[in-house]
Amino acid sequence: MMKMSDVAKLANVSTAxxxxxxxxxxxxxxxxxxxxxxxIKELNYQPNMVARQFRTKETKTVLVVIPDVTSPFFSxxxxxxxxxxxxxxxxxxxxxxxxxxxxxxxxIELLLQxxxxxxxxxxxxMDRTRLEExxxxxxxxxxxxxxxxxxxxxxxxxxxxxxxxxxxxxxxLGHTRIAHIAGPMNVILSRDRLKGYEQAMISHQxxxxxxxxxxxxxxxxxxxxxxxxxxxxxxxxxAVFVFNDLMAIGAIKAAKDKGLRVPEDVAVVGFDNIKMxxxxxxxxxxxxxxxxxxxxxxxxxxxxxxxxxxxxKKKFVLKDELIIRESSGSKRI
Amino acid sequence: MMKMSDVAKLANVSTAxxxxxxxxxxxxxxxxxxxxxxxIKELNYQPNMVARQFRTKETKTVLVVIPDVTSPFFSxxxxxxxxxxxxxxxxxxxxxxxxxxxxxxxxIELLLQxxxxxxxxxxxxMDRTRLEExxxxxxxxxxxxxxxxxxxxxxxxxxxxxxxxxxxxxxxLGHTRIAHIAGPMNVILSRDRLKGYEQAMISHQxxxxxxxxxxxxxxxxxxxxxxxxxxxxxxxxxAVFVFNDLMAIGAIKAAKDKGLRVPEDVAVVGFDNIKMxxxxxxxxxxxxxxxxxxxxxxxxxxxxxxxxxxxxKKKFVLKDELIIRESSGSKRI
DNA sequence: AATGTTTATGTAATCGATTGCAAAAAAGGA
DNA sequence: TCCTTTTTTGCAATCGATTACATAAACATT
Numbered sequence: 001m002m003k004m005s006d007v008a009k010l011a012n013v014s015t016a017x018x019x020x021x022x023x024x025x026x027x028x029x030x031x032x033x034x035x036x037x038x039x040i041k042e043l044n045y046q047p048n049m050v051a052r053q054f055r056t057k058e059t060k061t062v063l064v065v066i067p068d069v070t071s072p073f074f075s076x077x078x079x080x081x082x083x084x085x086x087x088x089x090x091x092x093x094x095x096x097x098x099x100x101x102x103x104x105x106x107x108i109e110l111l112l113q114x115x116x117x118x119x120x121x122x123x124x125x126m127d128r129t130r131l132e133e134x135x136x137x138x139x140x141x142x143x144x145x146x147x148x149x150x151x152x153x154x155x156x157x158x159x160x161x162x163x164x165x166x167x168x169x170x171x172x173l174g175h176t177r178i179a180h181i182a183g184p185m186n187v188i189l190s191r192d193r194l195k196g197y198e199q200a201m202i203s204h205q206x207x208x209x210x211x212x213x214x215x216x217x218x219x220x221x222x223x224x225x226x227x228x229x230x231x232x233x234x235x236x237x238x239a240v241f242v243f244n245d246l247m248a249i250g251a252i253k254a255a256k257d258k259g260l261r262v263p264e265d266v267a268v269v270g271f272d273n274i275k276m277x278x279x280x281x282x283x284x285x286x287x288x289x290x291x292x293x294x295x296x297x298x299x300x301x302x303x304x305x306x307x308x309x310x311x312x313k314k315k316f317v318l319k320d321e322l323i324i325r326e327s328s329g330s331k332r333i
Numbered sequence: 334m335m336k337m338s339d340v341a342k343l344a345n346v347s348t349a350x351x352x353x354x355x356x357x358x359x360x361x362x363x364x365x366x367x368x369x370x371x372x373i374k375e376l377n378y379q380p381n382m383v384a385r386q387f388r389t390k391e392t393k394t395v396l397v398v399i400p401d402v403t404s405p406f407f408s409x410x411x412x413x414x415x416x417x418x419x420x421x422x423x424x425x426x427x428x429x430x431x432x433x434x435x436x437x438x439x440x441i442e443l444l445l446q447x448x449x450x451x452x453x454x455x456x457x458x459m460d461r462t463r464l465e466e467x468x469x470x471x472x473x474x475x476x477x478x479x480x481x482x483x484x485x486x487x488x489x490x491x492x493x494x495x496x497x498x499x500x501x502x503x504x505x506l507g508h509t510r511i512a513h514i515a516g517p518m519n520v521i522l523s524r525d526r527l528k529g530y531e532q533a534m535i536s537h538q539x540x541x542x543x544x545x546x547x548x549x550x551x552x553x554x555x556x557x558x559x560x561x562x563x564x565x566x567x568x569x570x571x572a573v574f575v576f577n578d579l580m581a582i583g584a585i586k587a588a589k590d591k592g593l594r595v596p597e598d599v600a601v602v603g604f605d606n607i608k609m610x611x612x613x614x615x616x617x618x619x620x621x622x623x624x625x626x627x628x629x630x631x632x633x634x635x636x637x638x639x640x641x642x643x644x645x646k647k648k649f650v651l652k653d654e655l656i657i658r659e660s661s662g663s664k665r666i
Numbered sequence: 667a668a669t670g671t672t673t674a675t676g677t678a679a680t681c682g683a684t685t686g687c688a689a690a691a692a693a694g695g696a
Numbered sequence: 697t698c699c700t701t702t703t704t705t706g707c708a709a710t711c712g713a714t715t716a717c718a719t720a721a722a723c724a725t726t
Contacts, residue, residue: 051682
């Protein structure tokens, strides 16, 4: 493997000049630049990036911590991040926590070890003080998940509003017995969407039956399980707002397996607008989140931070949209 | 940010000793080790990994090139890789090519720049010579996709056999008009599965109508489009073997939209056994690939290669399985 | 006690690039 | 032509760890 000094020797210049050709070409006369470039080509020289990183203290690498790479939602966000990173010459280190908080910590270590210039967290379940500490030392952006009242740049939609919108959709259709299959309560998104659900119910004077609130774990299977419990209630709900599309799909499956028709017997609304929602039968009414855009925006912010800029605005709330399809049914009479 | 010399000073030893405490603790007496560890804790010292990488020429990082992170199939393989990598102290750089061959080359550059110790390619569409060149210089493992008769370690299933098995399943059920929606023909997997389909047809003396062979692009939408064309043929097929589950889902949707029943009017078999296949209606008959295991095995091999071992065996063919569900229907009379 | 062995520690070179500073060369001005 | 300014290049230090080699200390053996 060739090194810079080899090029320098062949081109009859110093390594300083070679370095300049590579990094600040206009500081070098056209002649020498040409000579050096030829030597580089001749020797098939590739700069040793680690050496450069070591010297410049820039790894040109960002860490992305994601709760689940196999999730149709998060993987789209990841794509947005990765695409944008690449465009700006950054690499992405993948930190799949598999919903395990210890993994989250392990990955964050990479920042301390200076293996990444910054991080985007799609999951932030660690305690606030730890995160604050990290975010004070390194460029960090939160996307999707976030931590309340923490002064760290954040990109997300307004989950409370969106959840309220989804629930109100049911209310407008004439439902009163509306249930909610939530995500794990230690995740803020779950609490937010539950809150939105509650706000909608309360502001329309509808009773919130504690039995109508179930907690899943994001997975299709758990959506199935929780829905089973709901339909077996003495007075089952006529509508269920589900934390995400994956669980919604599980929930609909459960209803069907129990011989119920969706949306006639029980209506369902999901969240995220993953691809499958428009193919599944019935098509699923859901909240569209701009997944790719969230990733892109988060990466853009991170790039700013890594450039040493200070952000005037820290909270970016992107637009969501209720997409009405079949699973929520039509107006009840 | 503290450095090793700070620790050395505080502990009253040389940096050599500090380094030894970190890397070969048994070469240091218990007393000094204790002293050093205390100093490390006291100063909150974290070793600068880039400096270490620079010195040792080991990045403890592997590159994973993947054609599509949002794919339910590949993301499971990726998880297998990532999980195994982490266990062995390796980081994963994500290289999502978005099915773009140029991206593939860009990412491969990282090896030449010594930013990764090795690579796993889940997509290998570049030309053989280039890949050969790379694989001769660096530890590289191919998974899923591969290149014919190339002496690079490979992990996959036997796609030809599996495709034949899927097609023969139709034949056993009494179908004769069997179509195939293939993947892009520049991808070896597509050619293999097509080959398996053809083998099955030929060995059962069934006619292969060129009109029955369609080419999609892996996406659900293309499955939809290709199926539309098939059902609109003058003599439409009664069964369709589809390259992957995603396209199969699209295909089934198309059939339904055209008022056809699946499997009664047209039977479908997919490939990959992604989660959705067991939830979709009808449940989809498919070939199960051990996705996580493929990733794990590939990473294990790569670890061996990076350790300088030479593999006696180079081609690892994992077990696939035909999973019979509803979409392929029952025996025709 | 003298010698050889083993263990523990330190010295200083090294990895391959970048960059501040100085020197040399070229260009411009009088 | 000589002096000043600007441009181009090189010298050598530097980043923070690791490690070959040397030395010192501890221990064992006769």
